[in-house]
Amino acid sequence: MTLDITTFFNVINNELTTTVATRHGINPATRQPNPEVPLSTAEDLDRAVAAGRQAFKKWSRTSYEERRKALSAFADAMEENKDVLAQLLTQEQGKPLTQAAFELQAAITWARTLPTLTLPEDVIEDKEDCKIIHRYTPIGVGGAIVPWNFPVHLAVGKIVPAVYTGNTIIVKPSPFTPYCDLKLGELAARCFPPGVVQVLSGGDDLGPMMTEHPGVDKISFTGSSATGRRVMASCAKSLKRVTLELGGNDPAIFCDDVDIDAVIPKAGMLSFMCSSQICMMIKRMYVHEKIYDEFRDKLVEHVKNFKMGAGTEEGVFLGPVQNSMQFGKAQNLMGSIATEGLNPALGGSIPDSEGYFIPATIVDNPAETSRVVQEEAFAPILPLLKWSDEDDVIARANKTESGLGASVWSNDLDRARRMADQLEAGNVWVNAHCEVTPMTPFGGHKASGIGCEWGVKGLTGWCNSQTLWVKKP
Ligand code: NAD
Numbered sequence: 442m443t444l445d446i447t448t449f450f451n452v453i454n455n456e457l458t459t460t461v462a463t464r465h466g467i468n469p470a471t472r473q474p475n476p477e478v479p480l481s482t483a484e485d486l487d488r489a490v491a492a493g494r495q496a497f498k499k500w501s502r503t504s505y506e507e508r509r510k511a512l513s514a515f516a517d518a519m520e521e522n523k524d525v526l527a528q529l530l531t532q533e534q535g536k537p538l539t540q541a542a543f544e545l546q547a548a549i550t551w552a553r554t555l556p557t558l559t560l561p562e563d564v565i566e567d568k569e570d571c572k573i574i575h576r577y578t579p580i581g582v583g584g585a586i587v588p589w590n591f592p593v594h595l596a597v598g599k600i601v602p603a604v605y606t607g608n609t610i611i612v613k614p615s616p617f618t619p620y621c622d623l624k625l626g627e628l629a630a631r632c633f634p635p636g637v638v639q640v641l642s643g644g645d646d647l648g649p650m651m652t653e654h655p656g657v658d659k660i661s662f663t664g665s666s667a668t669g670r671r672v673m674a675s676c677a678k679s680l681k682r683v684t685l686e687l688g689g690n691d692p693a694i695f696c697d698d699v700d701i702d703a704v705i706p707k708a709g710m711l712s713f714m715c716s717s718q719i720c721m722m723i724k725r726m727y728v729h730e731k732i733y734d735e736f737r738d739k740l741v742e743h744v745k746n747f748k749m750g751a752g753t754e755e756g757v758f759l760g761p762v763q764n765s766m767q768f769g770k771a772q773n774l775m776g777s778i779a780t781e782g783l784n785p786a787l788g789g790s791i792p793d794s795e796g797y798f799i800p801a802t803i804v805d806n807p808a809e810t811s812r813v814v815q816e817e818a819f820a821p822i823l824p825l826l827k828w829s830d831e832d833d834v835i836a837r838a839n840k841t842e843s844g845l846g847a848s849v850w851s852n853d854l855d856r857a858r859r860m861a862d863q864l865e866a867g868n869v870w871v872n873a874h875c876e877v878t879p880m881t882p883f884g885g886h887k888a889s890g891i892g893c894e895w896g897v898k899g900l901t902g903w904c905n906s907q908t909l910w911v912k913k914p
Pocket residue numbers: 586587588589590591613614615616644645647648649652663664665666667668669671672686687688689719720721817819845885889890
């Protein structure tokens with residue numbers, strides 16, 4: 442059955458419901474309103490929590506095989522509707538259609554792959570009089586709080602591990618991008634029993650309502666470090682389990698022995714894809730002084746050719762940034778280039794346009810203390826920095842409260858490993874950046890997060906640890 446993408450509902454207990462008051466998002470390419478969506482109240486959340494708690498009683502006792510079947514149907518439903526969802530994703534998020542299709546495909550891959558993992562059940566002791574087993578049991582009702590940069594992949598990346606491990610889940614999309622997530626809820630309603638997967642759209646007050654709610658047992662939050670702190674403080678009151686996937690300011694260190702022509706296309710894409718609105722992409726680029734000038738000139742030449750425009754236009758690589766708040770932040774940061782006397786090698790200003798468009802900007806060797814280096818831009822403003830001493834560049838790379846991702850690029854793998862081993866981040870790549878799979882745990886160090894998602898380790902984050910003692914009479 443195909444999806445209608447013109448009307449939008451909450452999904453509570455597998456029923457499509459609406460609310461008295463509604464709200465809407467904005468198409469960032471045109472600044473025109475998108476359709477109305479529900480504006481959930483505390484009562485809507487109460488109903489969803491009650492349904493989630495009721496469903497948990499049965500769902501937590503279903504077999505992994507049964508859950509795999511439901512998840513496989515969910516993956517099939519996304520696959521059948523991937524074109525229309527990609528179109529909707531571009532309309533609400535702004536990213537080019539090709540990148541929207543890529544996000545849908547990632548979500549489908551996560552839904553198909555995570556359920557192939559198995560959680561360990563260890564026999565710790567098996568003696569004549571006693572058997573001790575350690576195992577993982579589901580937690581209860583989960584709350585998924587999702588950001589606006591990857592609304593589909595990050596929602597599915599929470600739904601799948603939660604329900605696969607026997608939990609029920611209530612998804613709260615970002616108010617900026619509720620559309621695809623509401624449709625995911627409709628697809629889920631066709632695949633799971635009532636109350637297992639629910640989606641509520643709301644305003645800024647719905648997230649705090651969820652973190653405060655006594656009937657929610659775990660929060661899986663993806664968003665900024667500032668909000669993450671608030672989420673953790675709120676969850677502390679009821680000792681909710683919490684996983685936090687937060688912001689990053691990833692360094693990438695390019696050594697003097699790299700093949701410049703081969704790495705430039707990757708460096709460009711990994712810094713500017715999704716208009717640089719990815720948590721774990723290159724946000725500070727350190728290039729060895731011996732190759733700096735050639736590297737900068739070639740990177741500028743390459744990035745200059747990225748076509749900017751509405752995500753629906755053929756060949757566009759840089760869509761608009763997602764919302765007015767992000768656009769305002771980027772305008773402010775762009776302004777610091779002039780006020781701090783920095784030198785843009787590309788871009789550096791924002792022309793008037795219909796949408797929230799920010800031209801790709803590369804800042805030529807700014808001071809380490811400048812705002813463009815210290816702050817997570819989350820917009821296409823990249824500082825390119827010179828380095829000469831290995832210890833010094835590692836210290837600069839680590840000198841941030843973030844620790845999400847980091848990379849070293851070199852043809853000498855021993856050197857690269859030596860440097861990579863000193864980087865303080867949850868994800869460290871050699872000759873790559875921004876790579877993830879459903880099988881690999883993903884999380885941040887320092888202010889980039891607590892806990893991780895995906896892989897077996899991520900599945901355990903959706904579980905309680907339980908030790909079972911069986912004494913034989
Ligand atoms: P945000 O923190 O503003 O919002 C994230 C979500 O939290 C939204 O759904 C929002 O409605 C909700 N929210 C806001 N205040 C809340 C509160 N007090 N209590 C509960 N929920 C609340 O983040 P954003 O602007 O949507 O996303 C951008 C940020 O997310 C960037 O910093 C980026 O690096 C980070 N991010 C991290 C990852 C990761 O996996 N580590 C992935 C994507 C984005």
